[in-house]
Amino acid sequence: xxxxxxxxxxxxxxxxxxxxxxxxxxxxxxxxxxxxxxxxxxxxxxxxxxxxxxxxxxxxxxxxxxxxxxxxxxxxxxxxxxxxxxxxxxxxxxxxxxxxxxxxxxxxxxxxxxxxxxxxxxxxxxxxxxxxxxxxxxxxxxxxxxxxxxxxxxxxxxxxxxxxxxxxxxxxxxxxxxxxxxxxxxxxxx
Ligand SMILES: [Zn+2]
Ligand SMILES: [Zn+2]
Numbered sequence: 001x002x003x004x005x006x007x008x009x010x011x012x013x014x015x016x017x018x019x020x021x022x023x024x025x026x027x028x029x030x031x032x033x034x035x036x037x038x039x040x041x042x043x044x045x046x047x048x049x050x051x052x053x054x055x056x057x058x059x060x061x062x063x064x065x066x067x068x069x070x071x072x073x074x075x076x077x078x079x080x081x082x083x084x085x086x087x088x089x090x091x092x093x094x095x096x097x098x099x100x101x102x103x104x105x106x107x108x109x110x111x112x113x114x115x116x117x118x119x120x121x122x123x124x125x126x127x128x129x130x131x132x133x134x135x136x137x138x139x140x141x142x143x144x145x146x147x148x149x150x151x152x153x154x155x156x157x158x159x160x161x162x163x164x165x166x167x168x169x170x171x172x173x174x175x176x177x178x179x180x181x182x183x184x185x186x187x188x189x190x
Contacts, residue, residue: 003044019047134171141167 006016008028016026021040032041042050081087141164148160 003048006044016044018042019044019051021047021050024051138167138171 004015006026008014008016008026008031011028011030014028014030017029018027018032018036018041019025020027020032020036021042023036023039026044026047027036027041145160145164148156151157
């Protein structure tokens with residue numbers, strides 16, 4: 001290779017005289033006086049040798065890197081994903097999350113069940129109290145009717161008959177709808 005006749009990139013009528021290690025470039029005398037004065041200047045062939053050594057070094061490193069990566073890739077391909085620490089950790093986390101969700105769902109279901117049970121029990125009490133009122137009312141009217149029966153007063157018999165008959169009718173329709181209401185309200189809860 002002819003190192004004596006490298007043309008300067010800036011001044012193409014001049015040949016390069018030196019190599020600037022600071023700027024990594026071959027320079028002519030004009031370049032040196034204008035820009036590279038005080039830079040690390042060496043003979044062109046010395047610069048060439050330095051650069052060539054560096055290139056060889058990098059070339060060697062590149063080969064080593066290729067070998068290293070190829071080896072690592074081969075090792076990686078032998079790793080069983082399912083038995084790797086990373087996979088196991090992830091699965092553990094997923095299962096913990098699953099347990100959390102299940103617990104929350106169970107807790108919620110228990111709450112709903114308790115709530116339904118309480119509401120049904122309240123409704124039952126309410127219906128019992130209604131039935132008790134009807135019984136009390138009929139009991140009172142029945143006592144009255146007993147007295148009227150013995151009085152043989154025709155007007156009172158007629159009045160008492162009307163009152164008692166109406167109360168019985170009301171009790172029949174009223175009590176008949178109790179279980180119906182009960183069911184309706186239960187279904188609304190669920
Ligand atoms: Zn130049
Ligand atoms: Zn320079």
